[in-house]
Amino acid sequence: MTNLKNLRGMVDLLPAQIDYWQKVESIARDHFSRAGLEEIRTPIIEQTELFLRGIGENTDVVGKEMYTFEDRGGRSCTLRPEGTASVARAILQNGLLNNGPQRLWYGGPMFRYERPQAGRQRQFHQIGVEFVGFDSVISDAEVISIAWDFLCALGLNDLTLELNTLGSNEDRHSFKEKLKDWLNQRFDLLDEDSQKRINVNPLRILDSKNIAIKKLLCEAPSLSDFLSKESKNRFDFLQELLNNLNIPYKINKNLVRGLDYYSHTAFEITSDHLGSQATVCGGGRYDGLIADLGGPKTPSIGWAIGMERLIILTKDRISHSKFPDAYVINRGQNAQQVALKITRKLRSDNFRIELDYSGSSFSKQFKRADKSGAKLAIVIGEDEVSKGQLMIKQLRDDEKEKGGKEYICSIEELNQLISKLIV
RNA sequence: GCGGGCGUCGCCAAGUGGUUAAGGCAGCGGCUUGUGGCGCCGCUAUUCGGGGGUUCGAAUCCCCUCGCUCGCCCCA
Numbered sequence: 236m237t238n239l240k241n242l243r244g245m246v247d248l249l250p251a252q253i254d255y256w257q258k259v260e261s262i263a264r265d266h267f268s269r270a271g272l273e274e275i276r277t278p279i280i281e282q283t284e285l286f287l288r289g290i291g292e293n294t295d296v297v298g299k300e301m302y303t304f305e306d307r308g309g310r311s312c313t314l315r316p317e318g319t320a321s322v323a324r325a326i327l328q329n330g331l332l333n334n335g336p337q338r339l340w341y342g343g344p345m346f347r348y349e350r351p352q353a354g355r356q357r358q359f360h361q362i363g364v365e366f367v368g369f370d371s372v373i374s375d376a377e378v379i380s381i382a383w384d385f386l387c388a389l390g391l392n393d394l395t396l397e398l399n400t401l402g403s404n405e406d407r408h409s410f411k412e413k414l415k416d417w418l419n420q421r422f423d424l425l426d427e428d429s430q431k432r433i434n435v436n437p438l439r440i441l442d443s444k445n446i447a448i449k450k451l452l453c454e455a456p457s458l459s460d461f462l463s464k465e466s467k468n469r470f471d472f473l474q475e476l477l478n479n480l481n482i483p484y485k486i487n488k489n490l491v492r493g494l495d496y497y498s499h500t501a502f503e504i505t506s507d508h509l510g511s512q513a514t515v516c517g518g519g520r521y522d523g524l525i526a527d528l529g530g531p532k533t534p535s536i537g538w539a540i541g542m543e544r545l546i547i548l549t550k551d552r553i554s555h556s557k558f559p560d561a562y563v564i565n566r567g568q569n570a571q572q573v574a575l576k577i578t579r580k581l582r583s584d585n586f587r588i589e590l591d592y593s594g595s596s597f598s599k600q601f602k603r604a605d606k607s608g609a610k611l612a613i614v615i616g617e618d619e620v621s622k623g624q625l626m627i628k629q630l631r632d633d634e635k636e637k638g639g640k641e642y643i644c645s646i647e648e649l650n651q652l653i654s655k656l657i658v
Numbered sequence: 659g660c661g662g663g664c665g666u667c668g669c670c671a672a673g674u675g676g677u678u679a680a681g682g683c684a685g686c687g688g689c690u691u692g693u694g695g696c697g698c699c700g701c702u703a704u705u706c707g708g709g710g711g712u713u714c715g716a717a718u719c720c721c722c723u724c725g726c727u728c729g730c731c732c733c734a
Contacts, residue, residue, distance in 0.1 A: 541734030
């Protein structure tokens with residue numbers, strides 16, 4: 236084995252798995268285009284500044300997971316850890332909002348410097364949706380249903396949608412103060428992580444997985460008591476809309492989400508079949524982000540799905556059969572000329588053709604033809620060349636019988652005969 | 659960043675201190691230089707993730723290192 240290896244947490248997608256990806260991607264493209272979304276592609280590298288301002292300096296993603304480096308001009312660059320900030324930047328920079336609100340989707344690699352484990356890599360892929368410039372609650376419902384229906388279209392039917400509201404910035408601000416006081420009074424009961432977070436990001440303590448903390452928090456002040464009338468109405472209406480769409484959900488008051496830009500609606504879609512990294516899809520409303528990046532106040536909502544996790548879940552449901560229609564067996568230089576030519580011709584006629592290059596015995600070539608999974612073998616030897624004919628043999632009409640049917644035809648008849656035989 | 663498990667051919671593996679490192683799958687070649695799916699025969703690791711050490715002798719013991727994997731944290 237070579238001592239040249241890929242970097243830790245970076246994964247090769249080999250031909251054997253690529254079918255799964257293409258299938259999921261094509262279903263996604265189709266699904267999104269029917270929902271009226273347009274695709275956007277942004278660079279993989281951005282100014283570090285974008286993520287500092289967009290995601291928030293106190294988040295784990297920014298604090299300890301970014302791939303940041305200096306380029307030759309001394310600029311601080313970062314491999315994007317998520318898609319939303321880049322999309323927001325591109326929208327602003329290119330003035331897309333001048334054409335009205337935007338409904339976009341994107342896909343591609345993201346980078347986070349973390350310890351790899353099941354369902355987590357350093358380079359991973361997300362596919363995401365961003366509705367930028369929409370305030371109405373039905374846009375929330377629409378965005379969630381696009382995610383839900385997409386996952387259903389992939390045959391996933393045992394997922395859980397968790398839903399919460401983070402309220403407006405004002406709601407959260409007054410709640411934060413109250414929560415801090417309450418936590419400070421119980422400082423000694425908190426674990427180290429939570430103690431550190433009190434001043435930096437107290438909301439995140441609510442999401443703690445520590446059982447003792449969880450228990451303690453049952454008594455803590457609840458954000459829901461600090462929601463303004465308007466925030467409450469939004470959340471109620473969203474639930475009504477989802478009920479109306481028959482999309483099942485579970486309210487999870489501790490669902491906070493790790494990135495700073497979220498407000499109001501927050502949601503996650505999780506699965507029991509992913510090990511400890513259970514989230515397939517995460518998203519929410521981010522009304523402040525565009526303004527934080529220097530744009531106009533622009534209410535927005537979106538989500539991202541982790542492709543690797545999605546592939547884990549859908550793998551068994553996706554069948555892939557990419558067998559050739561015919562395998563071209565040939566022997567001798569004259570035959571090779573004919574073989575190459577008709578291979579090209581048949582491919583342009585939309586057949587899937589595999590050509591043997593080996594020049595080895597007919598026996599060997601038949602073996603390979605069989606292994607290729609092709610339905611037919613097209614045989615060209617010196618005999619055929621001298622008679623101006625071709626032979627076609629069926630490889631899998633009668634699994635049990637020895638030897639498939641053989642047909643002789645001219646080059647002109649080939650297309651028709653193959654069409655007939657492969658149905 | 660912290661813990662646990664693991665690392666022998668492309669894949670699955672046996673071997674746990676003693677001369678040439680089992681076996682299976684896949685691959686290649688032959689039996690069969692014009693006929694596949696079955697069968698039979700042969701070939702394919704100077705080397706056991708890498709580097710040091712102990713020993714007459716190491717894949718097997720020790721140290722370091724790298725990687726994989728699962729979990730924690732956090733997220734997609």
